[in-house]
Amino acid sequence: MARVRISTTVDQDLLARARALAPGSTDASVVEAALESLLRSHREAEVDAAYEAAFARTPVPTTDEWGDLETFLDAASRT
Template identity: 65%
Template sequence: MSTTVDAELLARAREIRSGGTDASLVEEALQALLRNHRDAELDEAYARAYSETPVEAPDEWGDLTTFLDAATRR
């Protein structure tokens, strides 16, 4: 890979991640990018699921409000 990178950005990254090669620095940055993207996908999936079926919605186990009421009475 051959690319131009902001010199200040590269210098700051090298300070934080000293001792490695630029290649390992880029690889670590790409892994972090993919991890962040996957985390965002999971967050979106949870948000979508909760918007489609709110926590308060009753299911085969009952409903959260009744459960919490019963739990606080003990």
């Protein structure tokens, strides 16, 4: 993995609060964790949007070769 050096200015209070969450960590590791979290949250939003689009195309009450979800959930709740 190639590493790059960044130089930036951030809000002092924001950095202090982030440092407090990871005592003993370097600023570089705090920034790296923040970037990873940003990418993860964007990926989760993409997955959520894909599910939302899929359910919009095929609503839950739709019957297919497996049956329908409402009947399954009703039967499952009785066991």
